[in-house]
Amino acid sequence: MITLAVGSDLAQIVTLEEEFTDARWSARTWAEELVADRALTLVNKDRWGRLLGVATFHWLEDVADLNRVVVHPAHRREGIARRLIAAGMEWAEQVGARRVLLEVEERNSPAIRLYEDLGFMVLARRRNYYGSGLDALVMELPLESES
Numbered sequence: 194m195i196t197l198a199v200g201s202d203l204a205q206i207v208t209l210e211e212e213f214t215d216a217r218w219s220a221r222t223w224a225e226e227l228v229a230d231r232a233l234t235l236v237n238k239d240r241w242g243r244l245l246g247v248a249t250f251h252w253l254e255d256v257a258d259l260n261r262v263v264v265h266p267a268h269r270r271e272g273i274a275r276r277l278i279a280a281g282m283e284w285a286e287q288v289g290a291r292r293v294l295l296e297v298e299e300r301n302s303p304a305i306r307l308y309e310d311l312g313f314m315v316l317a318r319r320r321n322y323y324g325s326g327l328d329a330l331v332m333e334l335p336l337e338s339e340s
């Protein structure tokens with residue numbers, strides 16, 4: 194089930210980040226994210242309240258940013274990230290965004306495949322964005338409906 198993240202989700206989000214990813218985001222970053230303005234953090238939990246995934250978005254004027262998405266390794270390839278991002282894109286459209294942007298490390302093929310699957314296309318490359326030799330791809334998905 195996908196719901197808005199609340200403060201009591203923080204501990205599980207941090208565990209997911211620290212135990213199962215390259216831990217790009219600190220506990221403090223996640224804590225700030227949960228209370229940020231113009232932001233949306235969504236969680237996917239199982240029936241027992243265990244966190245299976247989290248995704249967070251920001252919005253400014255016509256652009257929404259997908260800032261982070263993480264799914265528990267035991268529940269990957271179940272469509273959880275796809276559903277979290279779809280829910281975030283619905284929110285982005287409702288608040289008036291016309292496109293979604295994101296940065297992804299160019300070696301992160303699962304994430305790139307996910308974003309391509311959702312229709313994102315590469316817009317640019319940012320050299321050394323994640324550190325020396327670690328480039329980012331900037332990807333974009335227009336939200337405008339075809340007319």
Ligand SMILES: CC(C)(COP(=O)(O)OP(=O)(O)OC[C@H]1O[C@@H](n2cnc3c(N)ncnc32)[C@H](O)[C@@H]1OP(=O)(O)O)[C@@H](O)C(=O)NCCC(=O)NCCS
Nearest residue numbers: 261262263264269270271272273274275303304306307310
């Ligand atoms: C990237 C990540 C979020 C994907 O989450 P997920 O819930 O497993 O993704 P989904 O099940 O929704 O996948 C949707 C589609 O994305 C693509 N995809 C996702 N993971 C893939 C992989 N490992 N290999 C190839 N394609 C993949 C597929 O097209 C997939 O559809 P399919 O399963 O029907 O073939 C997950 O691997 C993760 O948490 N990685 C660590 C954190 C991270 O790198 N986050 C992204 C940067 S913030």
